[in-house]
């Protein structure tokens with residue numbers, strides 16, 4: 487089978503995108519296809535697979551599969567890439583439009599220069615903070631803010647946020663020495679998170695600026711995680727490190743995002759997306 491694809495990235499978080507407006511795929515092949523295309527040696531090499539699909543709730547839909555073939559419910563960098571593709575490839579002709587992800591419908595606005603999308607702002611919706619909605623084991627109604635969380639004899643403080651997908655945020659003194667390699671793979675599969683979790687370490691520089699590194703559920707270390715950056719912004723406010731409605735500059739390994747959690751409880755993400763290559767994958 488010859489599958490047309492486009493490879494795009496948001497701050498180095500890169501995916502193989504297949505436009506199913508043009509080329510349809512069988513449902514049962516998707517997890518294996520995600521694993522195959524992601525392989526850097528025998529595939530194309532990526533953090534996962536994203537389908538761009540027709541939607542009856544939005545102008546365009548997105549489904550994200552991690553590198554290990556598991557399906558995620560949301561992807562911030564993927565949403566920005568899909569917005570760029572939708573505008574530049576004529577799936578939409580307006581600069582503000584809706585995108586449906588498994589976690590819900592979001593509104594995207596693209597900035598355009600010479601017919602090219604430069605930055606994309608996404609209204610990522612309201613974070614979910616109740617423990618049961620993360621989901622995380624424990625008493626139902628409470629929030630998980632700076633909660634003692636011991637893992638492999640490391641006493642950590644956890645703040646848990648769902649941006650449609652689960653995030654465990656840990657504030658650290660120094661981002662360079664954050665135990666991303668050591669604890670990321672352990673925490674992501676910790677039994678306290680029944681659906682697994684994306685793991686983020688965050689160093690606060692000031693009320694407006696943080697450094698960020700991530701271990702993504704299903705993909706491992708990536709250069710950036712859009713929903714993770716949103717979760718970090720929300721966690722910074724919940725822990726008193728930042729203010730609601732103020733922009734926070736999040737430095738990820740692959741570049742910067744601007745995150746704002748507004749007074750109406752909505753989280754806004756602004757950043758770029760880029761096209762890397764187009765081609766045909768021989769499946």
Ligand SMILES: N[C@@H](CCC[C@H](N)C(=O)O)C(=O)O
Nearest residue numbers: 558561562563651711712713
């Ligand atoms: N890279 C993403 C998130 C992708 C899905 C995640 N690994 C999950 O399983 O929830 C982003 O930019 O948000």
